[in-house]
Amino acid sequence: MSTLTILEFPDERLRHCAEPVSFPDDRLENLIADMAVAMYAAPGIGLAATQVNRPLRLFIMDLSKEQNQLQVFVNPEILENQGVTSSEEGCLSVPGMYETVERSEEILLSWCNQQGERQQQRFEGLEAICIQHELDHLDGKLFVDHISRLKRDRIRKKLLKLKTQSEVA
Numbered sequence: 001m002s003t004l005t006i007l008e009f010p011d012e013r014l015r016h017c018a019e020p021v022s023f024p025d026d027r028l029e030n031l032i033a034d035m036a037v038a039m040y041a042a043p044g045i046g047l048a049a050t051q052v053n054r055p056l057r058l059f060i061m062d063l064s065k066e067q068n069q070l071q072v073f074v075n076p077e078i079l080e081n082q083g084v085t086s087s088e089e090g091c092l093s094v095p096g097m098y099e100t101v102e103r104s105e106e107i108l109l110s111w112c113n114q115q116g117e118r119q120q121q122r123f124e125g126l127e128a129i130c131i132q133h134e135l136d137h138l139d140g141k142l143f144v145d146h147i148s149r150l151k152r153d154r155i156r157k158k159l160l161k162l163k164t165q166s167e168v169a
């Protein structure tokens with residue numbers, strides 16, 4: 001069991017803009033390990049620190065079926081965007097809801113690894129989409145901010161209703 005709880009929309013803490021990590025930070029190793037447990041248990045393919053109420057600029061991602069290729073991105077920054085693509089997205093903080101979202105097709109990303117060393121790489125496809133989704137979390141943004149207000153309100157109402165029902169039950 002993970003010690004971390006994943007916050008759910010419309011929790012206001014998901015709206016915090018996360019602070020950059022300063023190296024060395026000896027809390028990182030434990031936080032990343034706990035976040036991985038929470039993400040795999042959910043199960044999900046990405047998780048940002050903001051989602052577990054740790055407002056630090058850090059997210060993890062694993063697109064492998066075997067859940068054995070964990071990637072860690074600290075202080076990530078998109079340097080270049082190219083093209084446009086749209087796909088259906090979901091989010092562990094917006095459980096059970098899926099909507100089509102437009103993103104850049106390809107990105108050039110700069111980030112630090114766990115040791116604080118800067119990396120740079122181009123990403124495309126699902127990796128690029130997932131990275132943009134997780135980076136949004138660090139700025140307090142959710143995928144529902146990319147869709148119409150009407151749809152977003154509908155999702156908010158549905159989730160609040162489900163929450164009330166589970167609290168009553």
Ligand code: NI
Nearest residue numbers: 090091092093
């Ligand atoms: Ni998400």
